[in-house]
Amino acid sequence: MTIDLTAAPALSLVPKAEAAQSAKDFKSDQEVRWCPGCGDYAILAAVQSFLPELGVRRENIVFVSGIGCSSRFPYYLNTYGMHSIHGRAPAIATGLSTSRPDLSVWVITGDGDALSIGGNHFLHALRRNVNIKILLFNNRIYGLTKGQYSPTSEAGKITKSTPMGSIDYPFNPISVALGAEASFVARTIDSDRKHLTEVLRAAAAHEGSALVEIYQNCNIFNDGAWEPLKDAGIREDNLIRLEHGKPIRFGRDGQKGVARRDDGMLVVVDDVAECGGDCLWVHDAHAVEPSTAFALSRLADFTTLEHTAIGVFRDVHRPVYDQLLAGQLEAARASGTGDLATLLRGRDTWTIGAPAAP
Amino acid sequence: MGQNGGRTHPQSSGLEGRHHAVAKPVVPLDKVIIRFAGDSGDGMQLTGDRFTHETASFGNDLSTLPDFPAEIRAPAGTLPGVSAFQLHFADHAIQTPGDAADVLVAMNPAALRSNLQHVRRGGTLIVNRDEFTKRALEKVGYQADPLVDGSLDSYQVSAVNLTALTVEALKGFAVTKKEAERAKNMFALGLLSWLYDRGTEGTKAFLTAKFGRKPEILAANLAAFDAGWAYGETTEDFAVQYEIAPAPLPEGTYRNITGNTALSYGLIAASQLADLPLFLGSYPITPASDILHELSRHKEFGVRTLQLEDEIAGIGAALGAAYGGSLAVTTTSGPGIALKSETIGLAVATELPLVVVDVQRGGPSTGLPTKTEQADLLQAMYGRNGESPVPIVAPQSPSDCFDAAIEACRIALTYRTPVFLLSDGYLANGSEPWRVPDVAELPDLHVDFATEPNHVDGAGNDVFWPFKRDPETLARPWAIPGTPGLEHRIGGIEKADGSGAISYDPDNHDFMVRTRQAKVDGIARSIPALEVDDPGDGARVLVLGWGSTHGPIGAACHIIRSEGGAVARAHLRHLNPFPANTGEVLRRYDRVLIPEMNLGQLWMLIRAKYLVDAVGYHQVRGLPFKATELADQIRELL
Numbered sequence: 001m002t003i004d005l006t007a008a009p010a011l012s013l014v015p016k017a018e019a020a021q022s023a024k025d026f027k028s029d030q031e032v033r034w035c036p037g038c039g040d041y042a043i044l045a046a047v048q049s050f051l052p053e054l055g056v057r058r059e060n061i062v063f064v065s066g067i068g069c070s071s072r073f074p075y076y077l078n079t080y081g082m083h084s085i086h087g088r089a090p091a092i093a094t095g096l097s098t099s100r101p102d103l104s105v106w107v108i109t110g111d112g113d114a115l116s117i118g119g120n121h122f123l124h125a126l127r128r129n130v131n132i133k134i135l136l137f138n139n140r141i142y143g144l145t146k147g148q149y150s151p152t153s154e155a156g157k158i159t160k161s162t163p164m165g166s167i168d169y170p171f172n173p174i175s176v177a178l179g180a181e182a183s184f185v186a187r188t189i190d191s192d193r194k195h196l197t198e199v200l201r202a203a204a205a206h207e208g209s210a211l212v213e214i215y216q217n218c219n220i221f222n223d224g225a226w227e228p229l230k231d232a233g234i235r236e237d238n239l240i241r242l243e244h245g246k247p248i249r250f251g252r253d254g255q256k257g258v259a260r261r262d263d264g265m266l267v268v269v270d271d272v273a274e275c276g277g278d279c280l281w282v283h284d285a286h287a288v289e290p291s292t293a294f295a296l297s298r299l300a301d302f303t304t305l306e307h308t309a310i311g312v313f314r315d316v317h318r319p320v321y322d323q324l325l326a327g328q329l330e331a332a333r334a335s336g337t338g339d340l341a342t343l344l345r346g347r348d349t350w351t352i353g354a355p356a357a358p
Numbered sequence: 359m360g361q362n363g364g365r366t367h368p369q370s371s372g373l374e375g376r377h378h379a380v381a382k383p384v385v386p387l388d389k390v391i392i393r394f395a396g397d398s399g400d401g402m403q404l405t406g407d408r409f410t411h412e413t414a415s416f417g418n419d420l421s422t423l424p425d426f427p428a429e430i431r432a433p434a435g436t437l438p439g440v441s442a443f444q445l446h447f448a449d450h451a452i453q454t455p456g457d458a459a460d461v462l463v464a465m466n467p468a469a470l471r472s473n474l475q476h477v478r479r480g481g482t483l484i485v486n487r488d489e490f491t492k493r494a495l496e497k498v499g500y501q502a503d504p505l506v507d508g509s510l511d512s513y514q515v516s517a518v519n520l521t522a523l524t525v526e527a528l529k530g531f532a533v534t535k536k537e538a539e540r541a542k543n544m545f546a547l548g549l550l551s552w553l554y555d556r557g558t559e560g561t562k563a564f565l566t567a568k569f570g571r572k573p574e575i576l577a578a579n580l581a582a583f584d585a586g587w588a589y590g591e592t593t594e595d596f597a598v599q600y601e602i603a604p605a606p607l608p609e610g611t612y613r614n615i616t617g618n619t620a621l622s623y624g625l626i627a628a629s630q631l632a633d634l635p636l637f638l639g640s641y642p643i644t645p646a647s648d649i650l651h652e653l654s655r656h657k658e659f660g661v662r663t664l665q666l667e668d669e670i671a672g673i674g675a676a677l678g679a680a681y682g683g684s685l686a687v688t689t690t691s692g693p694g695i696a697l698k699s700e701t702i703g704l705a706v707a708t709e710l711p712l713v714v715v716d717v718q719r720g721g722p723s724t725g726l727p728t729k730t731e732q733a734d735l736l737q738a739m740y741g742r743n744g745e746s747p748v749p750i751v752a753p754q755s756p757s758d759c760f761d762a763a764i765e766a767c768r769i770a771l772t773y774r775t776p777v778f779l780l781s782d783g784y785l786a787n788g789s790e791p792w793r794v795p796d797v798a799e800l801p802d803l804h805v806d807f808a809t810e811p812n813h814v815d816g817a818g819n820d821v822f823w824p825f826k827r828d829p830e831t832l833a834r835p836w837a838i839p840g841t842p843g844l845e846h847r848i849g850g851i852e853k854a855d856g857s858g859a860i861s862y863d864p865d866n867h868d869f870m871v872r873t874r875q876a877k878v879d880g881i882a883r884s885i886p887a888l889e890v891d892d893p894g895d896g897a898r899v900l901v902l903g904w905g906s907t908h909g910p911i912g913a914a915c916h917i918i919r920s921e922g923g924a925v926a927r928a929h930l931r932h933l934n935p936f937p938a939n940t941g942e943v944l945r946r947y948d949r950v951l952i953p954e955m956n957l958g959q960l961w962m963l964i965r966a967k968y969l970v971d972a973v974g975y976h977q978v979r980g981l982p983f984k985a986t987e988l989a990d991q992i993r994e995l996l
Contacts, residue, residue, distance in 0.1 A: 002576075015840075023592055030847075058842075059839065059844070059845055060840050061839075062681075062839045064678070067850075074847050075847050078849075080839040080846065081846075081847040082708070082847070082848055083847065083849025083850065083851065084677075084704060084849060085700050085704050085850055088670060088671070088674045088841065091639075091666065091671035091675050092668065092674045092678035092681075093641055093665070093678055094671070094675045094678060095664070095674065095682070095686070096676070096679060096839075097676075097677030097678075098662060098679075098838065099635065099637050099662055099666065099682050099683075099684045100679075100682040100683070100840070103839050103840065120667050120670075120844075121667065121670075121671050123667075124667035124671065139482075142961070213541065219901075250933070311664070311888055326665075328657055329657045329660060329662070330716065332657035332658045333657070333658050335660055336658070337660070338626075338658035338659035338660075339624070340630050340659075341797045343626065343659075344627070344797070345613065345658070345794050346613050346615075346794065348414075348415065348613060348614070349611050349613045350414070350415050350417055350608060350611070351610070351611050351612070352417060352608070352609055352612060354606050355683070357534055
């Protein structure tokens with residue numbers, strides 16, 4: 001099911017493009033300087049190809065990034081953009097989005113940028129439900145600083161700063177986002193262009209903040225980190241593809257699935273035939289209560305990547321901060337806009353000498 | 359001339375027809391300093407504020423100093439829990455909340471003990487006798503009752519049973535004893551209102567608005583206020599009434615205003631004058647929060663206020679809004695500036711307009727949250743990585759915060775730069791009468807956004823160069839998202855002159871660093887020359903100040919001049935860059951004195967830049983300078 005973004009309420013305030021656009025329109029004149037083989041290239045190409053689908057004017061799209069390899073992204077897009085400082089992109093995007101409802105605002109961040117130095121802003125942007133779309137490139141390593149462990153690196157990981165193995169317990173970004181009351185949470189993979197584009201489409205159509213975690217390969221410092229989810233020979237045994245309204249089945253032949261036990265826990269069923277398929281849990285991305293989405297985010301083994309769910313975990317409607325703010329401004333001006341002279345005078349004045357001009 | 363300077367005369371016919379039961383003599387005074395002090399829960403700030411409003415409406419010139427603890431409610435009756443409010447009002451122009459109080463209203467022994475140091479010898483003490491119990495006295499270290507042991511013999515003491523009288527006056531009202539006792543501040547206000555012949559209508563209207571939904575509480579407060587007035591009128595404790603004539607201020611419409619309110623109004627005015635929406639990204643912090651509160655009440659002006667998750671997000675959101683074309687502001691105090699520093703650097707690099715308000719308080723670290731200090735000047739000047747020049751503007755009085763805010767916005771918008779507005783706790787909470795400006799006389803801050811390509815590239819194409827500068831101001835074009843054809847990327851990495859592409863070229867970086875500095879230095883061409891106040895034109899000593907020391911320095915110079923001494927003074931509104939004639943002014947004098955509420959920050963900048971052997975005078979006591987102390991320092995140099 002393809003979403004038609006030209007009619008999406010999330011983009012209703014953004015001026016529509018007059019002519020058809022192509023990926024080429026979104027390529028900037030800057031030379032792309034990621035390492036050869038970096039997963040970021042695939043994401044950039046997918047985003048450039050996807051942006052015309054928004055159907056909005058190019059000048060009304062803004063990409064804001066923090067610091068890190070992924071945060072160079074805005075330079076390569078011929079939209080407006082700001083390459084800001086480490087971890088602060090969601091805060092900057094919040095100010096831009098809330099003051100300019102006519103813009104489509106995107107945040108590009110990484111696992112270190114969003115979850116370590118910028119953890120606070122990440123949480124609160126999601127909580128507020130600001131109308132920004134956050135693309136979190138997760139490669140489980142610090143690339144730009146040349147190979148230290150990140151807040152999503154697996155425990156025990158040996159890196160330049162952890163020669164005896166990391167003793168940090170990793171974050172699960174999807175779980176964190178759900179815990180932060182995010183209204184849209186999804187995960188996809190850099191090398192799966194079709195899935196990536198579908199998830200971007202769903203995020204763009206969502207009113208409010210959207211988190212898209214993109215598993216991205218750093219071929220220099222953490223090559224193959226997501227290989228169990230990419231290798232054509234084994235990935236189907238590990239990937240759980242979530243589709244709203246459909247029973248959760250996975251495995252090479254669809255023989256596996258996710259069911260709900262009597263006590264409410266989600267469990268992996270290795271042979272669906274045993275229950276005739278009726279036991280399978282039907283994924284509901286629109287469920288108001290986030291507990292099941294959270295449970296789906298916990299199925300994965302973070303070391304082996306077995307049972308890693310991808311797709312849209314959660315997509316619910318919640319009042320959008322930008323609209324609430326605009327509503328308050330409108331209500332305050334319902335009986336007229338402010339008059340500066342009246343404000344300055346206040347209600348308690350006195351006059352000295354000749355009566356002042358009114 | 360203080361309270362003792364007046365002449366006693368019989369009541370004149372001018373007061374006939376008022377509801378005076380007993381005609382008491384009226385003593386005219388030229389000025390009075392009253393200090394209200396009590397427990398944090400006694401409502402002393404409210405009492406002082408109401409007295410101030412009536413005094414302002416009456417037409418006296420005035421200056422106030424709230425002096426309250428950081429703790430919201432320290433234990434009752436203890437020294438840390440004492441909250442005070444000082445008001446100086448006069449029949450002539452005044453510049454400070456006053457050095458020593460003529461009258462102290464002390465609601466309990468703790469208030470007396472901690473505030474007696476602020477009262478001049480011979481001054482009047484009005485104390486709530488009911489609270490002077492053995493236990494309360496012991497709690498604050500009084501071995502004996504000061505009201506009877508003779509230790510207050512050099513003061514005029516009026517011990518009044520404020521609590522008992524209030525409870526007595528409220529007999530028959532539908533309030534509990536505790537509620538009745540809580541109205542004792544209104545009894546005290548009524549008494550003081552009689553003593554200084556203040557109006558009552560404003561206070562009654564205020565109480566009606568405040569307690570309109572609680573008719574019993576309203577009735578009790580009004581009755582307590584009236585009872586206090588009647589007590590003054592009838593009791594023999596108070597033999598005379600005082601009269602302070604209105605001050606001869608310039609013609610105009612006046613109101614009373616605090617620094618934080620004036621600063622908020624200045625920002626709203628600037629937004630109107632620039633025709634840009636005002637955006638505030640902030641995080642609550644004492645003593646700056648009232649700006650957030652005030653601006654959040656004015657959405658009718660299209661003001662967006664966001665209370666973000668932290669100081670960094672506050673300025674981050676503001677910078678995002680600035681990129682989008684808002685007049686963007688962030689407000690904080692020193693600890694918040696520390697957190698915002700990196701984003702201020704990004705604003706320097708991206709050359710976007712942004713006003714950073716620092717309402718300074720005592721530091722370092724948490725320091726003295728509710729007390730004033732001027733110790734963030736060097737933080738504002740240098741507290742960032744790299745060569746990161748930021749203009750600095752400092753208001754000099756509570757009402758001047760209005761004009762200083764407009765000036766900070768003017769610089770930010772004209773030069774596309776972050777600007778520091780350095781207020782302080784004394785200006786923020788202090789108040790004074792303000793002649794309301796005529797809106798038509800305020801400056802035009804209109805800004806032109808970029809709308810067209812501004813460069814032709816090598817291939818002959820029209821392109822937009824985000825870092826192609828205005829030759830006069832060196833400001834770069836402000837092209838906001840939504841402008842077709844001007845799509846561009848900015849950021850914290852060094853940009854190539856003109857094109858704005860990422861550049862690691864050594865010569866380009868050297869050029870850009872020098873150009874950003876030249877842009878800020880060039881602001882000096884747009885600001886007024888430093889003016890010197892030297893009535894006799896023969897002074898050999900100059901007092902140079904900045905910020906909230908304006909009042910105390912003026913009062914100190916007044917003292918020196920009234921003694922026949924010659925002293926010149928000048929006050930810096932712009933601290934970066936300095937006015938172009940600053941060096942020339944400094945070199946005209948044999949001696950230069952720079953008093954500051956820090957350990958010599960402007961002093962260091964002045965000495966370093968102008969090689970002038972200026973002398974510093976420094977206090978960091980969390981309180982404004984006393985004029986007499988400054989006068990002593992000046993006298994030493996004469």
